[in-house]
Amino acid sequence: MYSRKLKEAETAYTFDDFLLVPQASLVEPKDVIIKSRVSKNHEINVPIVSSAMDTVTESEMAIAMAQEGGLGIIHRNMSIKDQVEQVKKVKRSGDLTIRDVITINPDASLREAHEIMEREGISGLPVVDNGKILGIISRRDIEPIINSEAEKKVEEVMTKEVVTVDESVTPAEALDIAYENKIERLPVVKDGELVGILTIKDILERKRFPNASRDENGRFIVGAATGPFDLERAEALDKAGADIIAIDSAHAHNLNLVKYAKIMKKNIDADLIVGNIATAKAAEDLIAQEVDGIKVGIGPGSMCTTRIIAGVGVPQLTAIAEVADVASEYDIPVIADGGIRYSGDIAKAIAVGADAVMLGNLLAGTYESPGDVVIMNGRKYKQYRGMGSLGAMTGGIGAGTDRYFQEP
Numbered sequence: 229m230y231s232r233k234l235k236e237a238e239t240a241y242t243f244d245d246f247l248l249v250p251q252a253s254l255v256e257p258k259d260v261i262i263k264s265r266v267s268k269n270h271e272i273n274v275p276i277v278s279s280a281m282d283t284v285t286e287s288e289m290a291i292a293m294a295q296e297g298g299l300g301i302i303h304r305n306m307s308i309k310d311q312v313e314q315v316k317k318v319k320r321s322g323d324l325t326i327r328d329v330i331t332i333n334p335d336a337s338l339r340e341a342h343e344i345m346e347r348e349g350i351s352g353l354p355v356v357d358n359g360k361i362l363g364i365i366s367r368r369d370i371e372p373i374i375n376s377e378a379e380k381k382v383e384e385v386m387t388k389e390v391v392t393v394d395e396s397v398t399p400a401e402a403l404d405i406a407y408e409n410k411i412e413r414l415p416v417v418k419d420g421e422l423v424g425i426l427t428i429k430d431i432l433e434r435k436r437f438p439n440a441s442r443d444e445n446g447r448f449i450v451g452a453a454t455g456p457f458d459l460e461r462a463e464a465l466d467k468a469g470a471d472i473i474a475i476d477s478a479h480a481h482n483l484n485l486v487k488y489a490k491i492m493k494k495n496i497d498a499d500l501i502v503g504n505i506a507t508a509k510a511a512e513d514l515i516a517q518e519v520d521g522i523k524v525g526i527g528p529g530s531m532c533t534t535r536i537i538a539g540v541g542v543p544q545l546t547a548i549a550e551v552a553d554v555a556s557e558y559d560i561p562v563i564a565d566g567g568i569r570y571s572g573d574i575a576k577a578i579a580v581g582a583d584a585v586m587l588g589n590l591l592a593g594t595y596e597s598p599g600d601v602v603i604m605n606g607r608k609y610k611q612y613r614g615m616g617s618l619g620a621m622t623g624g625i626g627a628g629t630d631r632y633f634q635e636p
């Protein structure tokens with residue numbers, strides 16, 4: 229009985245076992261389109277996702293990934309409040325319209341206006357009364373008279389002829405209006421009320437990243453990880469604006485997790501990605517719960533010791549292919565997580581069915597990763613650790629012991 233299991237075991241493959249055979253092509257490298265989906269409702273221009281690890285992805289990495297056309301999944305090894313703020317930071321960063329506008333009342337004094345500008349480090353203030361914009365006051369209006377007329381009212385000095393734009397304005401239209409009127413800021417109004425500010429600086433910054441991953445409102449797409457049964461965290465992240473919620477587990481074919489995935493899916497508007505798995509049966513069970521994406525990889529990561537410690541896993545190329553065979557029938561995207569050491573491995577993963585790949589090790593040494601900088605022998609290194617390491621399991625308020633179905 230036992231020996232038969234060994235004899236009947238199928239051959240499985242990983243990245244080093246295959247090469248892609250070159251074929252004739254008329255397509256030039258510069259014309260290749262690598263756009264792909266990471267979940268049922270979200271597309272990215274570069275099929276690369278940064279790992280939800282506490283030494284890889286926080287807001288800075290997620291912003292950089294979105295700028296370049298990829299996606300960042302913010303790790304959960306922190307409090308819900310902190311993770312929510314990380315998500316909001318990414319969404320704010322990608323929003324062309326500054327929504328949290330500091331304004332001033334027309335009856336305020338020039339002294340008050342000057343103090344606000346100094347405290348907030350800004351050079352101008354919209355003058356607003358009951359939501360309606362009446363004018364703009366700038367440092368240039370105040371500084372020549374602040375010493376002699378500090379108590380003068382803002383409405384007496386402000387610029388009253390304000391050029392505004394509607395919320396539906398495109399970046400190109402806004403830039404033309406700003407240049408035509410020789411102004412740096414454009415108040416954005418909706419039904420006559422101020423809803424934000426556009427600046428030339430932000431418009432030009434957007435032009436630097438034409439392939440950025442954005443939502444329907446032009447903000448950066450961002451994902452955030454949650455525990456297998458942490459509905460409170462998932463709902464908070466969803467409310468904060470996360471586009472994708474990723475259930476983060478070392479073994480997502482735990483049947484309790486599988487059942488709970490459907491509960492979580494019903495309680496959030498964001499797309500739900502679940503992982504990690506390594507078999508076709510696991511894919512079938514998760515897809516039955518109406519998940520929006522699947523993450524594949526048990527033990528292939530550079531920091532992962534699952535195959536050594538637990539003796540469990542499936543060589544990654546075989547795992548990707550088997551899951552993709554099932555997922556493709558239901559039009560569910562597959563993310564290959566782990567084992568990517570070279571750029572060629574990305575091509576191999578996509579060739580056997582992955583829609584995107586998740587990177588940890590290859591991104592951990594970048595400036596945008598949150599890992600601590602360590603100097604050894606005069607050279608700088610970034611700290612990188614697995615999420616099952618002692619430091620990761622005990623080092624945060626939201627330490628992910630439930631990723632391995634352990635008690636805190």
